Amino acid sequence: MTTEAAPSRNVFIDDAADRRLAGDLFDALRAESFDGIGITRESFSERESTALDIVEAKAREFGLETTRDAGANLVVTLAGHEGDLPYLACGSHLDSVPQGGNFDGAAGVVAGLAVLARFKRDKIVPRRTIKLFGLRGEESSRFGKAYMGSLALFGKLTAEDLRVVDRDGRALGDCMREVGADVGRIEKGEPLLDARRIAAWVELHIEQGPVLVARELPVGIVTGIRGNVRHRNVECIGEAGHSGAVPRWLRHDAVFAVAELMTHLDRHWRTLLERGRDVVVTSGVFGTDPAEHAIARIPGKVTFSFEVRSQSKETLEGFYDLFRSECNLI
Numbered sequence: 001m002t003t004e005a006a007p008s009r010n011v012f013i014d015d016a017a018d019r020r021l022a023g024d025l026f027d028a029l030r031a032e033s034f035d036g037i038g039i040t041r042e043s044f045s046e047r048e049s050t051a052l053d054i055v056e057a058k059a060r061e062f063g064l065e066t067t068r069d070a071g072a073n074l075v076v077t078l079a080g081h082e083g084d085l086p087y088l089a090c091g092s093h094l095d096s097v098p099q100g101g102n103f104d105g106a107a108g109v110v111a112g113l114a115v116l117a118r119f120k121r122d123k124i125v126p127r128r129t130i131k132l133f134g135l136r137g138e139e140s141s142r143f144g145k146a147y148m149g150s151l152a153l154f155g156k157l158t159a160e161d162l163r164v165v166d167r168d169g170r171a172l173g174d175c176m177r178e179v180g181a182d183v184g185r186i187e188k189g190e191p192l193l194d195a196r197r198i199a200a201w202v203e204l205h206i207e208q209g210p211v212l213v214a215r216e217l218p219v220g221i222v223t224g225i226r227g228n229v230r231h232r233n234v235e236c237i238g239e240a241g242h243s244g245a246v247p248r249w250l251r252h253d254a255v256f257a258v259a260e261l262m263t264h265l266d267r268h269w270r271t272l273l274e275r276g277r278d279v280v281v282t283s284g285v286f287g288t289d290p291a292e293h294a295i296a297r298i299p300g301k302v303t304f305s306f307e308v309r310s311q312s313k314e315t316l317e318g319f320y321d322l323f324r325s326e327c328n329l330i
């Protein structure tokens with residue numbers, strides 16, 4: 001970010017008005033999205049729309065200009081005095097995972113709005129226009145696909161993507177249309193946003209890991225985001241049998257097989273870390289079928305998810321190869 005906007009003033013002073021704005025917004029967002037445990041605002045849902053409305057209403061209180069773009073995202077604009085220059089963008093997503101945290105995504109939107117509101121309150125006109133984006137549809141929990149909203153903005157959400165359905169069989173394209181997105185343009189792969197007009201994008205985001213707290217750091221700068229290779233559903237097929245009647249040498253126990261696989265993966269993971277590689281491995285969905293499993297039944301099938309993430313493409317592909325060769329071996 002350049003420092004050309006209002007160089008003589010510090011707009012990031014910790015101020016009671018900023019804290020009030022942030023507190024009010026977080027409270028309002030939480031009140032509308034609390035599910036009993038956490039925050040649930042599914043992508044392209046009514047709750048997500050409500051969140052955009054809440055932020056928009058607050059922006060208008062400060063006399064800021066608001067609009068919805070062709071992807072149905074909220075855009076709040078503070079005009080600069082050299083409006084022809086590419087603008088500075090900030091913001092984040094307003095959808096959430098099920099039972100998510102109140103700060104995820106929303107922190108970036110609230111922080112951006114606090115900055116714009118302060119410019120407005122102090123009657124500072126920045127050189128460049130600043131736009132705050134309250135984005136929709138970034139989380140993968142509803143449609144199994146992440147960054148749908150921003151992909152649409154860049155003309156990269158395909159017609160095929162638009163046909164994916166949620167657990168109720170509702171298509172992504174229909175849900176996007178319902179909240180006001182121009183699905184016709186998205187389908188054609190038309191960019192909804194002129195990326196050349198953006199000088200920089202600054203996004204504040206809550207850390208989703210424990211590292212800052214563990215190291216007692218108040219803030220950090222993101223230097224990279226891990227890419228991933230994942231399988232939603234891997235099946236290990238063994239052979240079901242009576243737990244009392246089948247001896248070890250005749251067993252094909254799927255749970256033991258997958259447990260062995262995971263142990264091997266864990267060992268590879270540790271080795272890679274020792275070599276200074278960046279990698280994380282997760283199997284978050286894992287189980288035998290409740291319709292047929294029993295305490296006295298040798299499990300004939302285990303289904304599990306597999307995910308590996310790394311900041312290095314090479315490490316990612318290397319680990320994925322290890323995964324497949326371990327599967328074959330076992």
Ligand SMILES: [Zn+2]
Nearest residue numbers: 093104105205
């Ligand atoms: Zn987030």
